[in-house]
């Protein structure tokens with residue numbers, strides 16, 4: 001599936017959920033299901049420091065595909081981290097660099113991407129893009 | 142001032158008090174707003190909002206400089222509030238009241254000016270482990286500049302200060318003690334009478350950060366014999382951008398100005414400038430005039446209810462809140478001080494405070510989550526932060542019940 005197909009799939013999943021409570025329960029569920037990152041990977045260079053909750057991001061590049069694993073110490077953030085990984089992981093750097101992330105706004109959680117939220121999610125998205133842009137540039141050389 | 146029986150009825154009729162706060166009538170996410178983030182800032186009563194509005198409509202002008210009618214009127218109103226603050230704190234003299242932009246600015250002023258005058262290499266400043274960053278960083282900056290060091294009063298496991306350690310730090314190297322009256326992160330009410338008395342025995346002046354105190358309890362600077370006391374208008378029903386530094390004349394007189402500019406000078410030549418007397422020496426530039434007027438209205442509001450009555454009401458509400466929180470499985474308090482005001486910090490099980498705060502938010506309940514600008518303290522407790530509920534005079538037991546139901550729901554959802 002393309003990045004946008006995955007985003008659309010997530011949007012329709014959330015459309016089936018009614019109230020905010022159901023959406024949050026689903027996100028919390030996703031947070032619980034996302035395997036915790038190996039403690040040895042939770043190093044400071046993988047830490048994206050938000051004021052409120054912390055996010056760790058690990059990137060792996062092989063066979064032309066960029067793969068992400070991530071974790072957070074807050075469950076709701078972790079659920080959203082899981083969604084971002086589902087959308088962006090496993091594509092080419094070029095595709096990731098060019099992707100426009102719209103699903104978070106569409107499912108009504110845009111406040112999580114606001115700079116004032118300081119939960120690390122926005123920084124994580126930026127960091128994912130940064131990896132992709134750097135690799136895409138390298139590939140062009 | 143306070144007149145118990147005459148004032149109690151207003152608080153008994155809490156619905157009437159709430160009517161005075163427009164924002165308390167609002168909804169968030171379609172749910173009635175339940176505001177328990179008063180430690181961060183309180184909501185504003187109509188009389189504060191209207192005082193500022195009226196000032197801009199009818200009086201606006203610069204102070205202390207004009208020959209014209211409006212300037213005189215603005216200056217009178219501005220200085221009348223200084224008198225009001227003097228009375229509110231029971232300060233000996235009007236010019237011991239310095240307007241600042243807030244607690245942070247007031248502490249920075251003292252750190253800088255007091256430091257220049259009194260602090261030498263090798264000296265010590267005492268602060269405590271339960272301070273807001275505003276009462277840590279300015280001292281660190283000053284200490285670094287002056288070649289001095291900070292001594293930190295440790296905390297007992299319950300969140301009270303270790304007074305024996307404090308006493309042992311007091312020697313002739315210590316130039317100032319700066320501690321809060323009430324901890325914004327834990328709610329600890331520090332024994333400041335004792336802290337001041339012990340410091341004074343060693344002839345050391347004391348600064349009290351009363352940002353979390355003046356809205357909850359009577360503060361009498363002469364009775365306390367405190368040397369400096371600071372607070373913010375916005376945490377006591379007043380506007381943002383205005384705060385107060387109270388300082389004893391003998392120190393303020395001796396300290397050099399903090400900022401230079403208009404208002405604070407007597408004569409200026411390019412060779413030398415002589416400074417105005419107190420309080421203007423410390424009030425460079427055009428002050429926050431409308432905010433001063435708003436602060437005056439906030440003091441009127443507090444006095445119309447009566448600070449003793451507020452204290453009684455909030456103490457009872459806080460006790461009710463703490464009992465109610467105890468009914469939540471897995472809830473643990475972060476800090477269980479002997480004496481508490483305004484604030485309760487807690488965690489539920491292993492749940493991240495941010496998750497709990499977010500689910501409360503969706504139910505229309507505002508609390509604070511995080512480290513509360515007290516990172517060193519969170520490190521001592523070894524927690525990423527806490528959930529903090531802080532009360533004001535308009536909160537009700539019904540709102541406490543809503544909070545507790547909201548917390549149970551959050552705990553359920555986070556499983």
Ligand SMILES: Cc1ncc(COP(=O)(O)O)c(C=O)c1O
Nearest residue numbers: 243244245273275321325352373
């Ligand atoms: C104890 C304490 N000191 C200082 C401050 C800083 O106040 P302000 O941000 O109004 O300057 C606060 C505000 O949170 C506080 O609670």
